Amino acid sequence: MRRSLVVAAGVAATAAACAPRIDPTRPVIAMPVTRAEASGYTQTSTYGDVTTFLNTLRARNAPVAIGSIGTTTEGRAIPYIIASRPLVTTPEEARRLGRPIVYVNANIHAGEVEGKEALLALVRDLVYQRRANVLDSLVLIAVPDYNADGNEAFAPESVNRTEQNGPERVGQRPNAQGLDLNRDYMKAEAPETRGALAMFTAWDPDVYVDLHTTDGSYHGFALTYAPSLAPPAYAPGFAGDFTRDTLLPEIRARMGRRGIPVFDYGNFDSVYEERDITDTVKHGWYSYEHKPRYGTNYYGLRGRVSILSEAYSHDPFRKRVASTYAFVQEILSATARHAAGLAAIRASADSVRDPEVAIRSRLTTHPFDAPIPFEILVHTGDSTQTQPGVPRGVRRTGRFKTQVMPVYDRFEPTLSIQRPTAYLLPAGFPAVIDILRRNGIALTPATAGTAQRAQLFVVDSVTHAARPFQKHDETRIVGHWRDTTITAPAGAMLVPADGRLGALAAYFLEPESDDGFVDWNFFDPALTVGRPYPVARLVR
Ligand SMILES: [Zn+2]
Numbered sequence: 001m002r003r004s005l006v007v008a009a010g011v012a013a014t015a016a017a018c019a020p021r022i023d024p025t026r027p028v029i030a031m032p033v034t035r036a037e038a039s040g041y042t043q044t045s046t047y048g049d050v051t052t053f054l055n056t057l058r059a060r061n062a063p064v065a066i067g068s069i070g071t072t073t074e075g076r077a078i079p080y081i082i083a084s085r086p087l088v089t090t091p092e093e094a095r096r097l098g099r100p101i102v103y104v105n106a107n108i109h110a111g112e113v114e115g116k117e118a119l120l121a122l123v124r125d126l127v128y129q130r131r132a133n134v135l136d137s138l139v140l141i142a143v144p145d146y147n148a149d150g151n152e153a154f155a156p157e158s159v160n161r162t163e164q165n166g167p168e169r170v171g172q173r174p175n176a177q178g179l180d181l182n183r184d185y186m187k188a189e190a191p192e193t194r195g196a197l198a199m200f201t202a203w204d205p206d207v208y209v210d211l212h213t214t215d216g217s218y219h220g221f222a223l224t225y226a227p228s229l230a231p232p233a234y235a236p237g238f239a240g241d242f243t244r245d246t247l248l249p250e251i252r253a254r255m256g257r258r259g260i261p262v263f264d265y266g267n268f269d270s271v272y273e274e275r276d277i278t279d280t281v282k283h284g285w286y287s288y289e290h291k292p293r294y295g296t297n298y299y300g301l302r303g304r305v306s307i308l309s310e311a312y313s314h315d316p317f318r319k320r321v322a323s324t325y326a327f328v329q330e331i332l333s334a335t336a337r338h339a340a341g342l343a344a345i346r347a348s349a350d351s352v353r354d355p356e357v358a359i360r361s362r363l364t365t366h367p368f369d370a371p372i373p374f375e376i377l378v379h380t381g382d383s384t385q386t387q388p389g390v391p392r393g394v395r396r397t398g399r400f401k402t403q404v405m406p407v408y409d410r411f412e413p414t415l416s417i418q419r420p421t422a423y424l425l426p427a428g429f430p431a432v433i434d435i436l437r438r439n440g441i442a443l444t445p446a447t448a449g450t451a452q453r454a455q456l457f458v459v460d461s462v463t464h465a466a467r468p469f470q471k472h473d474e475t476r477i478v479g480h481w482r483d484t485t486i487t488a489p490a491g492a493m494l495v496p497a498d499g500r501l502g503a504l505a506a507y508f509l510e511p512e513s514d515d516g517f518v519d520w521n522f523f524d525p526a527l528t529v530g531r532p533y534p535v536a537r538l539v540r
Contacts, residue, residue, distance in 0.1 A: 032056035032124060036117040036167070041318035044113040044167050045120070047076055047152055050145045053120050054079055062127045065089040069143060070195025073176040076148040078195055083127050084139040091203045094139045100335050100342045101139045103205035104328060105196070108181045108212070108295065110150030110171030111161035114311050115211025118324040119144045137336035141203060146192055149176035163215045163389045166317040182210070183470050185298035186291075186508065187520040188435050196295075200302065201440035206342045207335050208299040208306040211324055214313045216267040218277055220373025220400045222315060222323040223255075224265040226308040228300020229290040231358035231413045232503045237348035238303040244410075247305065247338065251330045260326055261373075264409040265310050268374065278377045278394065282405055285372050290361045290411035291515040292507060301507060303349030303500045305342070307331060314389055314396070349500045357506040358413030359513040367406035375400050415512060419497045420537035423509045424454065427491030429534070432522050436508065441501050446488035453539050454486045456532040457511045474519050477511055477527060486536055494538075509535050 032053045035045040045053070054066050065087060068077035088094045094101055106115030119142050126135050134140075145151055151171035153160075160170050174180050175190055184193045200208075214224060227233070227243040234240035248264075255262045266285040269276060292298040299306035309327050311320040335342065376399045380386065386395040424446055425432060436443055457479045464473040488494075495505050508516045511533040517523055518533070526534045 029056060029059050031060070031128070032120075034117045034120050036114075036317065036321055037121065039167075041316070041321065042167055044170060044317075045116060045145075046154075047145060047148050050116070050120065051079060053124075054081060057081075057124065057127065062124075063087045064123070064127055068195075069199050070191050072149045072191055074149045074152075076152075078143065078146060078148050078192060080199070081123055081142045081144070082139065083123055083135055083142070085135045088139055094203065097139065098343075099138050100206040100339050101141065101203055102207040102209065102332060102335050103141045103143070103199065103203065104209040104211065105143045105146050105295065106211040107144065107148075107151055107171075108146045108210060109173045110147040110153070111157070111164065111173055112211075112213035112311075113151075113167070113170050114213060114317065114320040114324050115309070116144045116151075117321045118328060119211065121321070122325055122328055134332040134336045137339060138332065140332065141199070141205065143196075143199075146196070147171070147175050147181055150174060157388060161213075161215075161313075161389070164213060164313045165315060165387060165389045168388075179470060182212075182295055183293045185295050186293050186515050187470075187472075187522075188438060194438060197438045197440075200299070201438070204304075206304055206346060207331065208296065208304060209328065209331055210295045210306075210308055211328070212308065212310045213320065214265075214310045216313075218314060218375040218377060218396070219266075219268070219312070220261065220375060220402075221263045222260045222312055222319070223262045223327050224310045224312070225251075225262060225327070226265040226287060226296065226310075226409070228297050228306045229287060229294075229411050230292050230297040230300050231290065231361050231411055232507065233297070233300025233303075233306075235303075235352060235354040235356070235503060237345075237352040237354065238300070238503075239305045239342075239345045239349065240300055242341065242345060243300075243305045243307065246341075247334055248307070251327070251334050254330050254333075255326060258326060260323055262327065263372070264407065265308060266372075266407065266409065277391070278379065280376065280401065282372065282374060282403055284367065284406045284408060285370070286363070286408045287410070292504075293515050301504045303352065303503075304345075314387075352500055352503075354503075355419050356416045357419055357503045357510075358416045359507055359510045359516070360415035361411040361413050361514070363408050364410045364412050366412075367408045369404050370407045371402045371404050372407070373400045373402045417506060417510055417512075419502055419506055420455070420539050422497055422538045423495040423505065424452075424486070424488055424536040424538055425493045425495055425509070426489050426534050428526075429522065432508075432517055433493060435517075436495060436505065439501065439504060439508075441495060441505050443493045443495055446492040446494045448488050448490050448492070451485050451487050454484055455481050455537040455539055456484055456486070458482055458532050459511075459527055459529050461529060462527050472521050475521055475524055475527070477518055477533065479511065479533065482532070511535070
């Protein structure tokens, strides 16, 4: 594949002979093709393929800017590519253009490879298109190989992606630290996450898209999607309602007209297992989780549009690339059409006044009924494997049924708090300060010695999860609030709880938050039963 990307100098000299203004000594560089395309969709790109592809775009004078969001554990620069007409290369230039910025992330789970291939192909096709296209209406930032280290840990898909229909060899799910990057957005332990946060803070994209592959139910959709499932993303002024109720239904209708059925992400039943796949009765369609440790849930907490994309793992690789390509295309078109609406959301989110933030939630208790298609699978009576990703002894029939069932596609708060004016963080927690700053939250030193009204959370009990998760024993504390007056100790910092990022600050710092610093053990050494949690709410 690489050979096809290098210069074909002899051919170029011949072709140039009848084109007088072309320098015959200057080589013609072939249009870049992805490894998926070059291999007939039997292989996926290596890191080297991705960088060669991008370098070829540059060598062919494509109007793109190429850079890196950060460096992985194993030392790979994670590439990003910016495309827009006119081209911008800095956040300041992008803001002056006054257009929506769309950030598309691929390969966060490096076995789920079609996003990487679709995104490279889409950028290439857009930048070389002469007629007007979405690049005249928005700024696209593409990150095709986010988990670059995981991508290089190639193994048979029977090892790295057990429920996927090709290609034969893919990368692994976690990064080189063994972390699932799509559980890392709050604790930000991975260099990849830190790179992403720096990009979010610098560019403040209006739309964030994260490309994945499903790994469960045999449903009848080519792709499933989800807006942010974190309830604070639906605060007045934030983009949650617009994403869920306007943007995604519009994109779904357009995809349907293209013959690509899409629907809200889900799986049959809450614990869908292999034994369930041949059942003809399904009991419900269930989404995943609301916690902001997941990228698209997290990004909604920043007040902007965020969209999860999950290509159907049982479709062949070629079809998954095509579905993902079309879905991203439709997101870009919808963003261009709604540029004015997105600008209004940007203005309203920045001045959001909603005092409430949901910090614990549960799956909705009010599902709606909808017809959901599912495939009929049959037992073969032996132990042969009929298709990669399908359990042995089971065969797909290509016949579908549709059943009306309850759809659980959203979450409802179980605990909401009133935002304080600010949080007072005492000295001694540099990792907390570091992460808040990486999120763009503007901390300021507290004025020592001034008495202020405050609320302190007195710890009644501390429990740790019985099983480790992402190398943590998640912590939960129970306690009670006490009104008091405090004076800021030396070295304390004020964390603002107002404005657009105030909801995110609350999710990080509230002691009862289900995905904050307490949960991820940042405050473990400072938690003592009968004593206050170290962070105080400052109130009027
Ligand atoms: Zn995934």
